[in-house]
Amino acid sequence: MFVSHSSFCRLPLAFLLCFLLLCTGVCHAQVNSNQSQTDTTKQSLNTRIIENLKEISKRKTIMGKLLNALLDFDRVDEEVFGLDAELIQKEYEKHNYKIVRNIDILTLDAFGYSINDTSRAPKTFLEKAGNSLHVKTGRGLIRNKLLFEKDEPLEPLALVESERLLRQTRHLLDARILINEETTTDDSVDVFVVTKDIFSLGGSGSYSPSSGRGRVTLRELNFLGQGHLIEGSYKFNLDRPRPWEAAGYYTIENIGKTYISADAAYVDENYYKEKSLNLRRDFFSLNTKYAGAVGASWIEERILLPSSPQDTVPRYATANYTRQDLWLGRSLKFKTYNLGYEPKGRVILGARVINTNYTTVPTENFQDNTLMLGSVGYSIRKYYKDRFIFGFGRTEDIPVGTLFSVTGGYQEGSLTDRKYFSASFAFAKYKPHFGYLYSKAGYGSYIRDDRWEQGVLDVETMYITRLAEWGNWKLRHYLLGRATLGIDRNPEELLSIDNENGLRGFRSELVRGTRRATFNYEANLYTPLSLLGFRLATFMFADVAWLSTGNQSSPFKEAPYRSYGIGFRFRNEYLSFSTIQITLSYYPKLPANDNLRDFRIYESSATHYDLRDFRFTRPDVAAFY
Structure with a gap:
């Protein structure tokens, strides 16, 4: 068995908890033997496991003391109100175009406070100590996120959209925006905004004792409470030409109240180097009229070349280039003569220019070029609220809607010129009793001398079932x-x-192709257990992938690669740490010329699934990676 990226002490904790859960069956038998024969009440699975673990934790044994120190049996989930964003919108429709008289903002520290019960305060030493190390988000930063202002009319959707923007901010756990109904009049309202921080200072790391390889990452999501992101990572003892790699990122979010953000990146890896600066403004809300970005980057990357069946090591070639990128977008909404009704559909126009200059080319297929793109799209988007989609109980925004776009362009190159065309369509629907369904299809290709080249057809479908619940146990x-x-x-x-x-x-690095099809399945069980303040979820999965190497061959003609496995996820919603994930995987088929193992235990913080937004982005070439 091969152990990779065993993240410090995470693996022992994960397997310890697994052992404890397996022991509950034995403990259950011991507890039942002491019960009266007349007690015929059937306990739920949740009650049995929790009560058995509590019983063990009360004993004065080493196992009992360990359980009592590690597990939190008294954690109570907060009741969450208003999970249906559409109902909230209808509830607040009666306040449209009223004058905002006052805006009261309350920001809460990460530990011990409740966004639904503002009277709650930290009680334990750890909660108070954690808050003392954290700089709370400034109220001015919250005010800059709001889509309404004092002494101005309250526009439709302003409350719902502002709450969503706050909740999607990296350093905030949750947000609520409420109308004070007691002070509301026929022409004015008072608004109350409450937000709760996460502990923004965090990091992650991993280390493999067998190889000596490791990784350390440190990040601050809310530097001095001003919303600045600083992140740095370092890898060491790598089995690559150079044994170390480093990267650093800095982001200033929402400068002033312009919704313009600045990004800087420095990456120094073996196969990829980048220095870049970027200013951007997205279509952050439904009513955003203008979006765009301007940026420059200096990149050196090693391009993986096609391999033959006899190759035992990958072959690379180097590309060095600079790139300047500029785009601008304009959103147009349909006129309405129904005061207070906000049409959800938007027509979006976009234009982009990308200038790329090479100093080193890996093959003759690379050339200096200027690519000019123009696009037109139609977008309908709205958001629902739910929990336990990817989070462990926090409020999550579920994007649904429709997005259609057509892009055309012209590439002027140093060797040859060509045209470009692409089109894409996506939609999603969500209902609590149905679940979430997303589908997308897109095609893009260059056109040179009436010949279509470098084309890509991309299709995707994702379905997430409704949440099944047994007491405090939840399954998706x-x-x-x-x-x-x-x-x-x-x-x-x-x-x-x-x-x-x-x-x-x-x-x-040797398994590569030009046509790919994949299918992924996962069952995720959210448990009520807490380990050192981290919520626990268990999961099992099956992945299948088909890959072919010819431009005309079907990937399904080849035998698929597969993986099966089980794992644990740990998450503390109050911390900036990524979800800790420990996985055991089995791979029945492996390439004969690669030094891989059929069993693997590894740690990861990346999620395999994500919700696609219906926000119109910059015109681009269809992705192929």
Whole structure:
């Protein structure tokens, strides 16, 4: 068995908890033997496990003391109000266009406070100590996120959209915006805003004793309470040409109240180096009229070349280039003569210019070029609220709607010129009793001398079932199917099935192709157990991936690669740490010329699934990776 990225002490804790859960059956038998024969009440699974663990924790044994120190049996989930965003919108419709008289903002520290019960305060030493190390978000930063202002009319959707924007802020756990109904008049309202921070200072790390490889990452999501992101990472003892790699990122979010953000990145890795600066403004809300970005980057990357069946090591070539990128977008909404009614549909126009200059080219298929793109799209988007989609109980925004776009362009190159065309369509629906369904299809290709080249057809469907509940135990199923088909691609343009591209935990530089199809299934069980303040979820999964190497061949003609496994996830919603995930995977089929193991235990913080927003983004070339 191969152990990789065993994240410090995480593996022992995970397997300890697994052992404790397995012991509950034995403990249950011991407890039942002492019960009266007349007690015929059937306990639920949740009650049996919790009561048995409590029984063990009360004993004065080593196991009892360990359980009492590690597990929290008294954690109570907060009741969450208003999970249906549509109902909230209808509730507040009566306040549209009233004058905002006062805006009261309350920001809460990370530990011991409740966003639904503002009278709650920290009680324990750990809660108070944690808050003392944290700089609370400034009220001015919260005010800059609001889409309404004092002494101005309250626009439709302003309350719901402002709450969503606050909740999606990296350093905030949750947010509520309420109308004070007691002071409301026919023409004015008072608004109360309450937010709760997460502990923004965090990091992660991993270390493999067998190889000596490791990684350390430190991040601050809310530097001095001003919303600045600072992150740095360092990898060491790598089995690559150079034994170390480093990266650093800095982001200033929402400068002033312009919703313009600034990003700077420095990446120094073996196969990829980047220095970049970027200013951007997204279509952050339904009513945003203008969006755009301007940026420059200096990049050096090693391009993986096609391999033959006899290759035992991957072959690379180097590309050095600079890139300048500029785009601008304009959103247009339909006129309405119904005061207070806000149409959800938007027509979006976008234009983009990308200038790329190479100093080193890996093959003859790379050239200096200027790519000009224009697009038109139609977007309908709205949001629902739910819990236990990917979080462990926090409020999550579920995007649904429709997005259609058509993009055309012209590439002026140093060797040859060509046109570009792409189109895409996506939709999603969500109902608490049905679940979440998302589908997308897109096609894009360059056109040179009436010949279509470097084309890609991309389709995706994801379904997340409704939440099944047994007491405090909650279960969801996730199904994801994707296909990416390259059409007349260049030989060095290759797809992988590594990790999020196909099989989780799989890594091989020799398994590459031009057409790929994948299917992923996962069952995620959220438990009521808490380990050192981290909520626990268990999951099992099955991944299948098909890959072919010819531009005309079907991926389904080849035998698929597969992975099966089980794992644990730990998450503390009050901390900035990523979800800790420990996984045991089995791979029945592996390439014969690669040094891989069929069993693997590894730690990861990346999620395999994500919700797609229906926000219109910059015009772009269809992705092929």
